[in-house]
Amino acid sequence: MKTTIAEVKNYVGQEVTIGAWLANKRSSGKIAFLQLRDGSGFIQGVVVKAEVSEEVFKLAKSITQESSLYVTGIVREDSRSPFGYELGVTNIELIHEAHDYPITPKEHGTEFLMDHRHLWLRSKKQHANMKIRNEIIRATYEFFNKQGFIKIDPPILTSSAPEGTTELFHTKYFDEDAFLSQSGQLYMEAAAMAFGKVFSFGPTFRAEKSKTRRHLIEFWMIEPEMAFTSHEESLEIQEQYVSYIVQSVLENCALELKTLGRDISKLENVKPPFPRITYDEAIKFLQEQGFEDIKWGDDFGAPHETAIANSFDKPVFIVNYPKDIKPFYMQPHPERDDVVLCADLIAPEGYGEIIGGSERIHDYELMKSALEKHNLSLDAYGWYLDLCKYGAVPHSGFGLGLERTVAWITGTEHVRETIPFPRLLNRLWP
Incomplete structure (x- = not known):
């Protein structure tokens, strides 16, 4: 089922596919956390090594910021998330890999940000x-x-x-x-x-x-x-x-x-x-x-x-x-x-x-x-x-x-x- 982040609340417990960009990510050993956005909202995708193919987990660890993806996963409620939901990722399809995205997760000056509005x-x-x-x-x-x-x-x-x-x-x-x-x-x-x-x-x-x-x-x-x-x-x-x-x-x-x-x-x-x-x-x-x-x-x-x-x-x-x-x-x-x-x-x-x-x-x-x-x-x-x-x-x-x-x-x-x-x-x- 293809949907948007804003609509995942309607598919709790179901597998959905979302077209998204990678806003940020972090990983620790056997798990990767992908911060995904699709224009309608932001959601965290959780990739567990034991639950996906080796190829998918390797991709999850190597995806660069603002690369575009099709992400498939199970929607589940998450009380820790401000959004209230997260995605248990089962598959990732890379659409376009972005390189050297200029706005990184750090402080940037106003003029720099305005130049990259x-x-x-x-x-x-x-x-x-x-x-x-x-x-x-x-x-x-x-x-x-x-x-x-x-x-x-x-x-x-x-x-x-x-x-x-x-x-x-x-x-x-x-x-x-x-x-x-x-x-x-x-x-x-x-x-x-x-x-x-x-x-x-x-x-x-x-x-x-x-x-x-x-x-x-x-x-x-x-x-x-x-x-x-x-x-x-x-x-x-x-x-x-x-x-x-x-x-x-x-x-x-x-x-x-x-x-x-x-x-x-x-x-x-x-x-x-x-x-x-x-x-x-x-x-x-x-x-x-x-x-x-x-x-x-x-x-x-x-x-x-x-x-x-x-x-x-x-x-x-x-x-x-x-x-x-x-x-x-x-x-x-x-x-x-x-x-x-x-x-x-x-x-x-x-x-x-x-x-x-x-x-x-x-x-x-x-x-x-x-x-x-x-x-x-x-x-x-x-x-x-x-x-x-x-x-x-x-x-x-x-x-x-x-x-x-x-x-x-x-x-x-x-x-x-x-x-x-x-x-x-x-x-x-x-």
Whole structure:
């Protein structure tokens, strides 16, 4: 019976064959222990000299790291294994023998590992990171589908900048200028006016010359937009969504979290409601904590966000930022003309902002004046202005950065390990 490591639990006591790679091995006299992986998981194969042919045992002792094999054996439960099962090997068929695999079971520098990212992905911790990333994506689709959202795919090549910044990658679109998308938001707002509740999931690009552990040049975002939805209602959706993906990982990726050494007690508490503080309160708090240089009107950096997050045991919303430090499209606060209806969701444990969201302007004249104030072309944004011109409604939305969220949930220090092939300031290879 041919199967995968993930499915061996269904064949206890039976003989199965698994296509696998040798991750590691050790042997002592008349027994060899093979650490096998097949992409779906890791399992130990035990080869006992007295139970196999001389040829098979000799092969088991000589197989090199990352050689590919067909391994046949009896599945048995093993309480000592984190996986819970092992394979009593009866036969091995060598497919391809690997030589001088560069990533050996020892410490390697980060740059070396990043240069060999195409191979580093095979390791247990990187495998766990990617499995959890996949679970977050799966749970994302499940959550929004259950909530009645429609998936819409915004373009990656655009003619303008949603955030109104200069941190864009420029390219030529035949004889026109074009840019790689830094957000699909404006297009998602248009889609929300057609379908009510929509979400996108795709790559975004920021030409930001940052080297921090929180930043990537290319990253993936989940961007929902909701018609007839207030800022307050959007916050409730955000905390429900984040809680949903965290609980899904806890339920479906327990082994991967254990592999990463994640303290799951910090995740088990991630359930609605999340605490909320205003920007004003955040400034006052930081000043009291000794951040003497921070003043009203400043944006928060990583140390500020970490100090705020450390005061709570759940993600925390910071609401109502000054309008002068936020993008043009945010709805002004009904009672104050200096702040907007927005929020950033700050993850615990120093992982920073994972969501940015707001209620969007839906008044035509207000949107027009906001575009003019930010020196944005009314011609280029004419289609976006149309949303305020034809059946405008109050609407809200947000964007969640996938890699930062994976980093937080997995407890991974740097976002470069939360995406298969990271694009960093000085890395475009492999």
